Amino acid sequence: MILVIDALNRDTFGSILDEMYQLRARVFSDRMGWDVKITNGREIDEFDDQNPAYVVQLDEDLNVTGCARLLQTTGPHMLSDVFSDILCGEPPLRSALMWESTRFCVDHDRLDHGKGGKSIAHATCELMVGILEYARTAGIEDIVTVIDPIMNRILKRSDNAPYDYVGETVGMGKVKAMAALLECSEERIKRVRAFASITGNIFIPENELAEMMTAKVRPIMTTDLQDYFDDQFSSATNEREKAATRALQQALGDVSLH
Amino acid sequence: MxxxxxxxxxxxxxxxxxxxxxxxxxxxxxxxxxxxxxxxxxxxxxxxxxxxxxxxxxxxxxxxxxxxxxxxxxxxxxxxxxxxxxxxxxxxxxxxxxxxxxxxxxxxxxxxxxxxxxxxxxxxxxxxxxxxxxxxxxxxxxxxxxxxxxxxxxxxxxxxxxKSLRFPHLSSREKEILQWVAAGKSQQDIGDILSISLRTVEVHLRSTREKLFALTTAQAVGRGISLGLITPS
CATH class of the missing domain: 3.30.450.80 (Transcription factor LuxR-like, autoinducer-binding domain)
Structure with missing residues (x-):
């Protein structure tokens, strides 16, 4: 499932964003060894302050399993600034109809050992379809995306090969990085969907997700604790005690949410 | 439009x-x-x-x-x-x-x-x-x-x-493609000459037009020449 988080709804999905920053720290610092700034186990840079859009992938339990960050190429973005090595110092492409995707990653650990059994390739396809479909709705025709050679191979194998690259493949930390071009065409989306057997709408409606996040809290209440609250309720002698029990239960629910 | x-x-x-x-x-x-x-x-x-x-x-x-x-x-x-x-x-x-x-x-x-x-x-x-x-x-x-x-x-x-701060910065690839357009080559020809896909040629030309503030590719060639980014052929 895909959720798009931007400046307009980020307050609602703050906990998901927080989890995403932690995933990025594990991937880009720990696994890929990129020179990224980690604060409190979270990878956040100055482009996160530019109100980008995040395409976030969630599993059935609403854990973050993948993400990408989108910025317009008409304004400040990574290829025009920090990734100038890839472009060999050349100015980047700038177009109203092209977005830049960076920090594209999926959670290898969770996808390898997770109970859903979803493969890395499948997750990459879904995330990619999410980016392409979201961009297409916005009238965008091409994506320039910074990826590593492993991701590049996954794209090629899943009928989603970039049509070209800009600049060069350069060393970055433990791996290399490159800038690939993908057109947001109906044909490409169809191909990737067919390869990964993705059907139907992959985007989660925002209000439904907000409800699911509340529902997720409930099972955390253990049976013992629930029994305790039931006892408290039945032995309550007045409205004040009942209200206090309800408030405590509510507070515990809120705590486990974070 | x-x-x-x-x-x-x-x-x-x-x-x-x-x-x-x-x-x-x-x-x-x-x-x-x-x-x-x-x-x-x-x-x-x-x-x-x-x-x-x-x-x-x-x-x-x-x-x-x-x-x-x-x-x-x-x-x-x-x-x-x-x-x-x-x-x-x-x-x-x-x-x-x-x-x-x-x-x-x-x-x-x-x-x-x-x-x-x-x-x-x-x-x-x-x-x-x-x-x-x-x-x-x-x-x-x-x-x-x-x-x-x-x-x-x-x-x-x-x-x-x-105007001076936003002087258009074209990449070598963008200049190269625009130079071939000025020489009268079609986009398909340029793709063949440079061994790149037609889409790559299109995307670079679109970026070039927008950077040069041109509505058409012909206009972009004109501006490119007048700014000394490419040479008339």
Missing amino acids: ELIDLADMPNGKSDFVGHLRNVCESLGLEYASYASTHPLSGTVHAFTTYPDRWKNHYMEHGLHLQDPTLEKAARSIAPVDWGRLERSANFQSVFSQAYDFGLPDTGVTIPVRGPFGEVGLFSVSAPLPTDGWQKLRTQIIGNLQSSAVYLHDAVMTSETVM
Whole structure:
């Protein structure tokens, strides 16, 4: 499932964003060894302050399993600034109809050992379809995306090969990085969907997700604790005690949410 | 879509409102507006095709301070359909007043981010039922994106100091492709000569046109030559 988080709804999905920053720290610092700034186990840079859009992938339990960050190429973005090595110092492409995707990653650990059994390739396809479909709705025709050679191979194998690259493949930390071009065409989306057997709408409606996040809290209440609250309720002698029990239960629910 | 060339107006003054009217007419829209704050001079640029009585009411009541089509859309990278703003209190306030002036509440705002991080906001609207509006928006969204950036760049370079700061920076690839266009080669030929895909040629040419503020590739060749970026062949 895909959720798009931007400046307009980020307050609602703050906990998901927080989890995403932690995933990025594990991937880009720990696994890929990129020179990224980690604060409190979270990878956040100055482009996160530019109100980008995040395409976030969630599993059935609403854990973050993948993400990408989108910025317009008409304004400040990574290829025009920090990734100038890839472009060999050349100015980047700038177009109203092209977005830049960076920090594209999926959670290898969770996808390898997770109970859903979803493969890395499948997750990459879904995330990619999410980016392409979201961009297409916005009238965008091409994506320039910074990826590593492993991701590049996954794209090629899943009928989603970039049509070209800009600049060069350069060393970055433990791996290399490159800038690939993908057109947001109906044909490409169809191909990737067919390869990964993705059907139907992959985007989660925002209000439904907000409800699911509340529902997720409930099972955390253990049976013992629930029994305790039931006892408290039945032995309550007045409205004040009942209200206090309800408030405590509510507070515990809120705590486990974070 | 026919765009009014905003670069070479005879009297040196660009007709931004005329450009907005032209966009409305060719895309089947009712109203269009553009607003931005200049990153260096702090000058506010605002143009609109809305009727004067609404403009006056809007300014008198300081509606720009609470208009969610400005404040919220400025923080998005994607076009913001006004339907997404309906739940905010400010939306109800601004649009109930707009309703009294007979103005539509179906529209979309395209945020443009410029190289200095400045934001331009291009809004269009049309009095259509929801499904009709969504259909139209889907059809014209690419055009709207291009028009928005074109207009924003035109407004930003209308001040002399920005013109020099925003000298177009073409990459070697972009120059190479434009040079081959100047030599009369087709896009397919250029792809073959440089061993790159047709799409790569197209994408670089689009970027070149936008950087050179040209509406057509022929115009981009002309500007490229006059700026000394390529040589006449």
